[in-house]
Amino acid sequence: SSTLFCTFDIRNLYTMLPQQEALNILVEFLHVHGYRKVKGVPLDTIRKLASIVLERNVCVYDKQIYKQVLGGAMGSSFTLTLANIFMWKWQKELVRRQDMTGEFYGRYIDDIFMTWNRSENDLKKLLDDANTWHPNIKLEYKISKSLPFLDVILTNNNGIFSTSVYHKPAAEPYVVPFISDHPRHTFVNVIQTSLTRALRNSSTFEILNNERIYIKLTLLYNGYPSSFIEKQFQNFFSEYINSSSFLPFIDNETQFVTMRNKILNLPTPRQSQVSISAATADIDNDQTDEPQNEPTATAATAATTTLVERNKKEHACGNKLIVHYTHEKRFQTFKSDMHQVYDNTFKDTPAADVKLIVGNKNHRSAKTELICKRPKQSLLINKPFKSKPSKVEIHTD
Numbered sequence: 001s002s003t004l005f006c007t008f009d010i011r012n013l014y015t016m017l018p019q020q021e022a023l024n025i026l027v028e029f030l031h032v033h034g035y036r037k038v039k040g041v042p043l044d045t046i047r048k049l050a051s052i053v054l055e056r057n058v059c060v061y062d063k064q065i066y067k068q069v070l071g072g073a074m075g076s077s078f079t080l081t082l083a084n085i086f087m088w089k090w091q092k093e094l095v096r097r098q099d100m101t102g103e104f105y106g107r108y109i110d111d112i113f114m115t116w117n118r119s120e121n122d123l124k125k126l127l128d129d130a131n132t133w134h135p136n137i138k139l140e141y142k143i144s145k146s147l148p149f150l151d152v153i154l155t156n157n158n159g160i161f162s163t164s165v166y167h168k169p170a171a172e173p174y175v176v177p178f179i180s181d182h183p184r185h186t187f188v189n190v191i192q193t194s195l196t197r198a199l200r201n202s203s204t205f206e207i208l209n210n211e212r213i214y215i216k217l218t219l220l221y222n223g224y225p226s227s228f229i230e231k232q233f234q235n236f237f238s239e240y241i242n243s244s245s246f247l248p249f250i251d252n253e254t255q256f257v258t259m260r261n262k263i264l265n266l267p268t269p270r271q272s273q274v275s276i277s278a279a280t281a282d283i284d285n286d287q288t289d290e291p292q293n294e295p296t297a298t299a300a301t302a303a304t305t306t307l308v309e310r311n312k313k314e315h316a317c318g319n320k321l322i323v324h325y326t327h328e329k330r331f332q333t334f335k336s337d338m339h340q341v342y343d344n345t346f347k348d349t350p351a352a353d354v355k356l357i358v359g360n361k362n363h364r365s366a367k368t369e370l371i372c373k374r375p376k377q378s379l380l381i382n383k384p385f386k387s388k389p390s391k392v393e394i395h396t397d
Helices: 019-032 043-055 077-090 092-100 120-130 184-201 205-221 226-237 253-265 269-279 296-318 334-346 366-370
Strands: 004-010 058-061 064-067 105-108 111-116 139-144 146-149 152-157 160-165 320-326 355-361
Touching: 004 120, 004 146, 004 152, 019 043, 019 077, 043 077, 077 092, 092 105, 092 120, 111 120, 111 146, 120 139, 139 146, 160 184, 160 205, 184 205, 184 226, 184 253, 205 226, 205 253, 334 355
Parallel strands: 320 355
Antiparallel strands: 004 111, 004 139, 058 064, 105 111, 146 152, 152 160
16 A cells, blocks of 8 residues: 555657767667677668768758757657667666665656555666756656656555556546537547547546546537437447446446456557557568578579569559548538449449549648748758958069
């Protein structure tokens, strides 16, 4: 019951990475995990390529070109990966101390959660000490028996551990408004995602019930019709609702535990993506120092396999005509209209065997519209330096 929780993040990690040190840690990380080549590329070449990505970031401001000399580009997937690897090195001492005392330590990039069963002063001393391990790495920490971490609130209530959904004050209670010009499936996904998160993060039926009320009030606040909300709730919980129930919701702890266990055992889209990446990580990677002379037959087999896969993709798309349009509510019947026109036009012709697929895409976001990522071409052209003519002194006797 005395267990404390601690969360902390690294202040401005992405823009405070020391570039050369981060590149050295990248190579060390690959060495520690047994790699001498990645996809056939030697580690020294990888370091050179990584340095190009990291050290050649420039921006234009007030007709001046600036080069980034500390950290990496915000939003870059490489910067995120490099920051993750940098933290792998930095955290080693902290992980060692937590392991020695049997405490929990978890990290998601630059967000850390850990437990503590000694005095709060000892914990603060450890964190203050960690703040001195690297001049660029500064912690901002919180200590309590109830703390938010990512999208969940973790609570120690007299020795009983519970979790609930964390709502960021800056974002709640806003979701995609129902009157916005989005495809209908967008609004369905908003509700389905909220309910899935509620089930995953709620440790008791009572907490889930409170979260359900919060979700419904939020949806009503954002203009979602009650009938639409009830229908989506019904679809989500239909497998677990008693046939005699009038409410589109599970109504007892047993149903809650059954449904939650099922959802917890299902991987999230992100987890599925990571699993696929991990499963294919060692393909074409050389994890030994010894050169391997692969037989020609292997290369030929790989080439044949690639050709077969390409032919399958071409064949799969060969009898399809895919059309995309920018979604607008006034085009609500556009898909069915397109199919009707296509059928009427190409009836009794070979084109009738081609499958028409009509999809839509959303409008460009305000962020995409307003941020200028490419400066004017004139600013990127190196202008020749005009040197002033030197003065020549002529002395006459």
